[in-house]
Amino acid sequence: MENKLKVYRAMHDLTQEQLAEEIGVSRQTVNAIEANKYLPSLGLAFKIAKLFKTNIEKIFICEKNDEK
Amino acid sequence: MGMNNKKYRQIRVLVIFFVGVIVALSLLQDSFLLSTAGVLTGMLFLILARSKTKIRLDEREKTIREKAANLTYAIFAPTIGIGAFLLLFPAHSGLSVFAKGEWLFIESLGMVFAYLSLFLIITYAISYHFLNKKYGGGGSDGE
Numbered sequence: 001m002e003n004k005l006k007v008y009r010a011m012h013d014l015t016q017e018q019l020a021e022e023i024g025v026s027r028q029t030v031n032a033i034e035a036n037k038y039l040p041s042l043g044l045a046f047k048i049a050k051l052f053k054t055n056i057e058k059i060f061i062c063e064k065n066d067e068k
Numbered sequence: 069m070g071m072n073n074k075k076y077r078q079i080r081v082l083v084i085f086f087v088g089v090i091v092a093l094s095l096l097q098d099s100f101l102l103s104t105a106g107v108l109t110g111m112l113f114l115i116l117a118r119s120k121t122k123i124r125l126d127e128r129e130k131t132i133r134e135k136a137a138n139l140t141y142a143i144f145a146p147t148i149g150i151g152a153f154l155l156l157f158p159a160h161s162g163l164s165v166f167a168k169g170e171w172l173f174i175e176s177l178g179m180v181f182a183y184l185s186l187f188l189i190i191t192y193a194i195s196y197h198f199l200n201k202k203y204g205g206g207g208s209d210g211e
Contacts, residue, residue, distance in 0.1 A: 024126070025126035025127065025128065026073070026126050026128070026129070028128070029126050029127070029128040029129075032128055038128050038131075040127070041127050044127060
């Protein structure tokens with residue numbers, strides 16, 4: 001699973017701390033998601049997508065290897 | 069006034085340091101009362117600070133806690149189970165050295181370990197059962 005959270009965060013001019021505050025998680029969690037070290041829950045993924053007014057699949061990209 | 073996690077952590081370090089100093093002093097003074105008062109004051113202060121803090125427990129931290137609890141169970145349960153067996157086995161092996169009663173504490177320790185492992189397994193089974201029910205497991209799917 002790949003994600004473009006960092007890109008979307010930059011596009012909206014948000015810091016990790018501000019994004020964390022908006023979606024109700026810690027800054028470390030945002031950092032872990034961006035670094036692909038932690039896969040967010042469906043609820044959190046929806047929250048992020050809603051905040052950036054886009055679809056989940058535009059932020060979180062499922063690779064072919066993930067489907068196996 | 070509320071405070072953030074960082075401030076709370078700083079306060080916690082200070083309080084722990086303070087309690088450590090008080091306990092060390094009480095050990096030097098041989099005063100049980102001073103150490104009790106120090107620890108209780110520290111606990112009270114931390115509870116107060118925590119109530120003023122907007123502590124954020126997010127899903128990543130929950131996942132970490134779940135995995136840590138799983139790992140702890142996976143290590144602790146076999147350790148005390150095997151420990152209990154190893155401690156109880158010599159007492160029931162019929163060896164004369166264990167029959168004199170000098171090594172009775174080994175058997176008692178083995179019994180404590182055995183009951184502990186039993187308690188751990190039962191607690192796990194009960195909590196698993198309730199959590200399974202809570203998260204929709206065990207129901208019929210034929211409707």
